[in-house]
Amino acid sequence: MKAVDSASKFDQDRAGEYAQQSRIGLAGYDACHDLAACLLSVTLDSESEAQILVVGAGGTAQEIVAASKLAPNWKFTAVDPSEPMLQLSRESLASKGLEARTELHLGYVRDLRTEKKFDAATLIGVIHHLQGEDKKKEILDEIASKLKPGAPIILAGNRFDYASKPLFLSAWGELWRMNGVSKEEVESKRAKILHGADPLASNEAVIDLLGSAGFIEAEQFFSSLFWSAWIAKYNPNQSQ
Template sequence: MHPTAADAASKFDPSRAGEYAQQSRIALAGYDACHELSACMLAASLGAGRTAQVLVAGAGGTAQEIVCAARLEPAWRFTAVDPSRPMLDLAMARLAEVGLASCTQAVQGVVEDLPAMPLYDAATLIGVLHHLPGDDAKLGILKAIAARLKPGAPLILAGNYRAYASEPLLLAAWGERWRMQGASADEVEAKLGKILQGADPPASEEAVHALLAEAGFAAPQRFFGSLFWGAWMARKRGG
């Protein structure tokens, strides 16, 4: 396992994995909408009703990207990769609960662990990039995904961007979002402190574009935003 991926995965221990479904929906206003639109963007890109092999990097947790995509496109098949065993187990349990486990292959590890062939028709990387420290780790996972995609294949990339402290009003609104869900003032302060110390989002949308370009993707199109969160679709160059 790549050391940076191991460091990121270590944060998602069994206790954090267990609360992930609830906490992620508070942290990201529009969580379900983002995942639904991600599936719609992929279907619009690939063509409705076709078969496809989809790589889902960082799939652990709710498996929401697979749930939405599989319900929209039942002929798609998924390879779910995550370095955190508790998070991957949680994802597969969710898929079993909704009757979708049979369409998904689970792989504990990182994208680099996957074989070079066959190539995938599409990929997703949702809620992962801001957990990887430094641009080298971010670029590494994007390059690994690009190497396993067919030319012209779409990637859905979604996550936080911009340094949190650089946008004090958005950060304060994020705190109010937690307060709206019943957190006390002390709990809000603790959550914001943990956020400020525990993640390393790309510095700007331009930085996201630059990472994608260097990894081998064409200019992305943003289709969703919520406070610090953005979601883009980009195609692997060459198609």
């Protein structure tokens, strides 16, 4: 799948329902973002004037909202290829008085025209939408090129082939039913993720992918059915 195809999935209709839907389909959505902010805070020092690269920031901008509660001096550069999703982030940030601390860029990391290196990066809810390992490594390589040595990255997304975990897949469907979705709608959602996403095969595959882009010492800090999150740090001497 080309990068543009990944972006096109998040059209006006999907963007409009993203905030609610993500909190159901990705159980623990808010807790994951809160923990990510806490880990970055203790890694970078919440009193610092760090510059954070937020990749795939469209939708809720929850990475920025959570981190801003701990780190009043951090500035954010948010990148997303979907205009409807980026607009949602713009509205969310404005409602919380955070627009002055954030630069929003429509497009991809490779489109950023800046020489500055960032102190940290986040890639949350993106990796499983990219088809094939080459596309996944490409985005991590692009992020790595924008980071200072030793900078932490937060990576969160789905892993495991969905069909390989029937118990998890059934529980995921029940989670939707618990939130008022009919059985017929659940089946439609299940069919959509089985054919529309490409999660990494295992936890080990995630760590290997991070390592191939120069991210070392990866530690998993959150897991919820298919959804999981890691923190790692950039070592340019380890990239392949």
